Amino acid sequence: MPVLRPAVPCCPPLTQRPLTVLEAELTAAMFKALGDPVRLRLFSLVASHDGGEACVCDISDVGVSQPTVSHHLKKLREAGLLTSERRGTWVYYRVVPAVLAAMAGVLTA
Amino acid sequence: MPVLRPAVPCCPPLTQRPLTVLEAELTAAMFKALGDPVRLRLFSLVASHDGGEACVCDISDVGVSQPTVSHHLKKLREAGLLTSERRGTWVYYRVVPAVLAAMAGVLTA
DNA sequence: GCGCTGTTTCGACATGCATCGATACAGTGA
DNA sequence: TCACTGTATCGATGCATGTCGAAACAGCGC
Numbered sequence: 258m259p260v261l262r263p264a265v266p267c268c269p270p271l272t273q274r275p276l277t278v279l280e281a282e283l284t285a286a287m288f289k290a291l292g293d294p295v296r297l298r299l300f301s302l303v304a305s306h307d308g309g310e311a312c313v314c315d316i317s318d319v320g321v322s323q324p325t326v327s328h329h330l331k332k333l334r335e336a337g338l339l340t341s342e343r344r345g346t347w348v349y350y351r352v353v354p355a356v357l358a359a360m361a362g363v364l365t366a
Numbered sequence: 367m368p369v370l371r372p373a374v375p376c377c378p379p380l381t382q383r384p385l386t387v388l389e390a391e392l393t394a395a396m397f398k399a400l401g402d403p404v405r406l407r408l409f410s411l412v413a414s415h416d417g418g419e420a421c422v423c424d425i426s427d428v429g430v431s432q433p434t435v436s437h438h439l440k441k442l443r444e445a446g447l448l449t450s451e452r453r454g455t456w457v458y459y460r461v462v463p464a465v466l467a468a469m470a471g472v473l474t475a
Numbered sequence: 476g477c478g479c480t481g482t483t484t485c486g487a488c489a490t491g492c493a494t495c496g497a498t499a500c501a502g503t504g505a
Numbered sequence: 506t507c508a509c510t511g512t513a514t515c516g517a518t519g520c521a522t523g524t525c526g527a528a529a530c531a532g533c534g535c
Contacts, residue, residue: 272466276410278429281403289401293493294390297397301385313512320387325494327513346502346511357381361473364466402523422482434524436483441522455481455532 267359272366287360290336295319296329303339303350310351376468381475396469399445404428405438412448412459419460 268280276284291297302316317326330350333339339350377389385393400406411425426435439459442448448459 271406271410272413272461274410274414276407278403278407281407281410285401285403285406288397288406292394292398292401294387294394295493297380297394298385298387298390301380301383301390304381305383321493322495323512324496324514328493331513343501343512348512352381357473357475361470364470364473366466404523430523431525432481433483433485433526437523440483452482452531457482 268363270365271363284360284363287336287338287356290333290338293329295321295325296333299326299329300333300338300352304352304357310349312347312349314347316350377472379474380472393469393472396445396447396465399442399447402438404430404434405442408435408438409442409447409461413461413466419458421456421458423456425459 268276268284291300298319299316302319303311306315313326313330317323319326321329330339330341333350334341338353338356340353341348341350343349376392377385400409407428408425411428412420415424422435422439426432428435430438439448439450442459443450447462447465449462450457450459452458
């Protein structure tokens with residue numbers, strides 16, 4: 258488990274100057290995490306859910322098996338986009354707040 | 367060559383409502399294109415280059431072979447992020463203007 | 476036409492990854 | 506403790522993809 262630590266405010270806008278190798282590595286890892294349709298839907302389900310968090314049971318209906326959902330949620334966690342917390346029987350996922358803004362910033366001129 | 371046509375203004379912010387299957391497909395394709403470190407550096411090199419365009423010869427020094435550079439530029443073209451134009455001996459790449467804003471919009475609450 | 480340089484395509488290879496069923500783990504309630 | 510539900514991990518499989526060298530293509534200058 259390599260788990261690149263994204264260090265949320267990472268990189269300047271792509272239009273400002275060429276990214277360094279390390280910057281590209283960190284930023285690409287985040288984009289890659291959103292580069293799968295199933296993961297993107299899972300992320301969107303969490304991000305748009307009431308209260309800013311969602312139980313796995315709320316978002317498991319994306320057309321793939323339960324182990325696959327779990328696998329994708331793990332990937333999103335490892336990329337630093339989501340956090341998870343177990344409360345009793347259920348596990349809740351949340352969007353890491355600064356990450357969306359950081360990624361948007363990289364794409365903004 | 368599937369070449370999903372991105373139809374630039376694609377999708378609402380991820381936080382607004384869950385993406386549909388089709389929206390996720392289109393948007394994930396763009397994120398996926400930026401999800402490789404080499405491609406992200408190439409894209410950044412084009413996006414930050416003087417005049418908004420760059421010759422392949424200007425950006426080929428990213429640590430991989432020249433055919434690999436060409437392969438990645440093709441992927442970025444197919445994803446709708448770059449356009450290319452041959453002018454005499456050299457081929458110039460440009461960022462498709464609206465795409466950056468569209469992707470940033472998806473990530474903005 | 477011929478050679479030369481810049482760029483793309485081709486074919487092959489190794490690695491990565493999305494997916495699944497089976498299984499293990501965690502917590503609840505009886 | 507035992508059964509039950511929700512979630513994560515394991516192991517296997519098939520496909521996607523990043524990479525390269527070799528070869529093809531495109532323009533230019535002679």
